[in-house]
Amino acid sequence: MTPAKHISQVAPKPIVWTIAGSDSGGGAGIQADLATIKDLGGHGCSVITTLTAQSSVAVDLVEPVSDAMLLTQLSTLLADLPPQAIKIGLLANQQQLHLVADWLAGFKTQFPLVPVILDPVMVASCGDELGDKSTASRPLDFTPFKGLISLITPNVQELARLTVAKDIQASPLHTKAAFAAAAMQLSVQLACSVLAKGGDIDFAAQASTGINTTDILSDHKSGITSHRIATDNQRLAEDLLICHQVTGCSPLDANGGFWLSSARINTRHNHGSGCTLSSAIASVLAFGFVLQDAVVVAKAYVNQGLTYAEGIGKGPGPLARTAWPHSLTAFPHVTAYSQNSLSESSDLQCCAFKRLDPDLGIYPVVDNLLLLEQLLAAGVRTVQLRIKSNALKSNALASDELEAQIQTAIALGKHYDAQLFINDHWQLAIKHGAFGVHLGQEDLAVTDLNAIHAAGLALGISSHGYFELLRAHQHAPSYIALGHIFPTTTKQMPSAPQGLCKLTHYVELLKAHYPLVAIGGIGPSNLAQVKATGVRNIAVVRAITETIDPVMALAELTRAWESSL
Numbered sequence: 074m075t076p077a078k079h080i081s082q083v084a085p086k087p088i089v090w091t092i093a094g095s096d097s098g099g100g101a102g103i104q105a106d107l108a109t110i111k112d113l114g115g116h117g118c119s120v121i122t123t124l125t126a127q128s129s130v131a132v133d134l135v136e137p138v139s140d141a142m143l144l145t146q147l148s149t150l151l152a153d154l155p156p157q158a159i160k161i162g163l164l165a166n167q168q169q170l171h172l173v174a175d176w177l178a179g180f181k182t183q184f185p186l187v188p189v190i191l192d193p194v195m196v197a198s199c200g201d202e203l204g205d206k207s208t209a210s211r212p213l214d215f216t217p218f219k220g221l222i223s224l225i226t227p228n229v230q231e232l233a234r235l236t237v238a239k240d241i242q243a244s245p246l247h248t249k250a251a252f253a254a255a256a257m258q259l260s261v262q263l264a265c266s267v268l269a270k271g272g273d274i275d276f277a278a279q280a281s282t283g284i285n286t287t288d289i290l291s292d293h294k295s296g297i298t299s300h301r302i303a304t305d306n307q308r309l310a311e312d313l314l315i316c317h318q319v320t321g322c323s324p325l326d327a328n329g330g331f332w333l334s335s336a337r338i339n340t341r342h343n344h345g346s347g348c349t350l351s352s353a354i355a356s357v358l359a360f361g362f363v364l365q366d367a368v369v370v371a372k373a374y375v376n377q378g379l380t381y382a383e384g385i386g387k388g389p390g391p392l393a394r395t396a397w398p399h400s401l402t403a404f405p406h407v408t409a410y411s412q413n414s415l416s417e418s419s420d421l422q423c424c425a426f427k428r429l430d431p432d433l434g435i436y437p438v439v440d441n442l443l444l445l446e447q448l449l450a451a452g453v454r455t456v457q458l459r460i461k462s463n464a465l466k467s468n469a470l471a472s473d474e475l476e477a478q479i480q481t482a483i484a485l486g487k488h489y490d491a492q493l494f495i496n497d498h499w500q501l502a503i504k505h506g507a508f509g510v511h512l513g514q515e516d517l518a519v520t521d522l523n524a525i526h527a528a529g530l531a532l533g534i535s536s537h538g539y540f541e542l543l544r545a546h547q548h549a550p551s552y553i554a555l556g557h558i559f560p561t562t563t564k565q566m567p568s569a570p571q572g573l574c575k576l577t578h579y580v581e582l583l584k585a586h587y588p589l590v591a592i593g594g595i596g597p598s599n600l601a602q603v604k605a606t607g608v609r610n611i612a613v614v615r616a617i618t619e620t621i622d623p624v625m626a627l628a629e630l631t632r633a634w635e636s637s638l
């Protein structure tokens with residue numbers, strides 16, 4: 074499972090804090106968090122809120138640390154080891170919660186961009202309550218964290234307590250619709266994103282048998298849920314991510330909702346999976362990934378950990394530590410959640426798009442026929458015509474003129490036997506029989522991909538991070554573009570440049586499955602570094618278009634690319 078190159082070898086080690094309880098059994102709490110943070114390449118610091126005398130089968134004593142100890146851990150760490158991300162887990166009582174929230178309010182004025190992930194832990198996996206006696210009858214009120222946290226990660230029982238059922242025994246979230254409504258409500262209540270974990274509920278079984286959530290949760294307490302999972306690995310574990318004003322991603326996703334589903338994993342050894350998930354999300358965020366990316370990587374990490382978990386002790390054992398996930402099968406399937414529709418449309422392509430040679434050659438992206446023909450005549454094998462719709466408005470390029478240009482470009486591509494991709498204008502590409510179409514993430518929802526497939530065209534899809542590349546993968550395209558790697562002036566980007574470390578990860582994940590194309594700010598000065606990530610293709614705009622002799626520039630880029638290691 075160990076990846077070829079761990080992120081800690083290519084990126085500086087970020088500091089991640091966990092503010093949580095100690096699990097003397099080593100499977101959950103602070104112990105799981107520190108193991109996770111280290112395994113994902115971070116440096117973990119801990120602020121212990123509570124000591125628990127705990128094993129894999131029981132919680133015998135819970136003892137909060139003193140207020141002075143709690144606050145001094147925070148101030149001592151901040152003076153020397155400021156965090157790039159914080160995970161908050163077990164808080165023993167409402168007073169501790171207030172102390173941490175007040176401290177966090179001060180911290181956030183100094184470090185507004187540091188993400189904080191709150192895992193509202195209430196019950197251990199053996200079924201015992203984890204808070205002190207005061208929380209047994211009255212659940213914690215997390216309102217003081219409103220506006221201070223980026224994400225909260227409740228399971229179905231916690232979600233119910235935090236929203237519809239303050240009564241501890243009741244859990245009315247029987248259906249997907251009720252579960253989703255509660256997640257949306259919590260997002261508004263705390264002004265943060267919500268990852269509602271559906272691992273303890275089987276929506277399909279609920280729908281077909283009418284079993285209610287309480288039954289499933291009480292089964293879980295006695296360990297029977299694990300047995301049920303073990304006998305039925307066809308079932309799905311479905312989590313719902315509700316995004317709240319997420320920055321650094323496509324504006325379409327900033328407030329999006331997404332079901333993240335994975336096959337249920339055949340194990341009873343899931344002790345500490347919630348702690349592992351939330352600290353993994355914090356760790357991935359600390360490396361500078363956006364929230365949606367951090368969530369899918371952390372989900373994959375937990376899936377791997379469950380897959381390879383071994384029993385230690387008589388109860389559910391801890392997750393295995395399997396390092397940064399590099400296997401596509403560990404990642405969840407992503408489906409857009411829409412409030413207005415209960416039957417989310419499946420975006421899975423029935424068949425893959427046209428398969429291409431993994432080496433496309435240097436891939437120029439141009440906006441005019443003159444340059445296109447020059448490059449084709451010079452022997453370019455893969456090329457794109459990218460005429461943006463705003464060119465239609467500003468240059469008064471009429472739509473019939475656009476169609477004529479596309480038609481001519483396609484004819485030229487055929488004449489020179491090249492793989493010519495048309496950007497954006499997929500209907501015209503189909504109409505005139507282009508080799509392929511290139512689409513961005515925003516285009517996917519408004520394009521008839523089946524029509525492109527049926528017409529036999531190749532499809533390239535852009536991506537700007539893990540979440541988007543999973544969405545691209547679900548359409549089985551002919552290639553996936555990874556960008557933007559370096560700053561670019563060619564296009565205004567909502568996301569930050571991905572850089573070489575992230576590119577290395579994406580390549581590791583996808584190289585066995587797709588031809589990959591790195592794009593954005595690539596030219597002679599950084600081409601060797603890009604090649605060193607293992608990516609086999611680069612697409613370029615300015616490195617060709619802004620030169621005096623584009624044909625010479627193409628030849629020079631090709632020579633440099635082929636001679637780089």
Ligand SMILES: Cc1ncc(COP(=O)(O)OP(=O)(O)O)c(N)n1
Nearest residue numbers: 496511512513514535554590592612
């Ligand atoms: C090879 C390649 N990669 C990425 C893009 C960008 O496509 P998209 O995200 O659709 O943005 P626009 O190019 O339409 O502005 C691309 N064109 N080609």
Ligand SMILES: Cc1ncsc1CCOP(=O)(O)O
Nearest residue numbers: 556557561563593594614615
């Ligand atoms: C269209 C596009 N998509 C991602 S980066 C980019 C522009 C790349 O242009 P350049 O090679 O000039 O940086």
Ligand SMILES: [Mg+2]
Nearest residue numbers: 496497512513
């Ligand atoms: Mg586009």
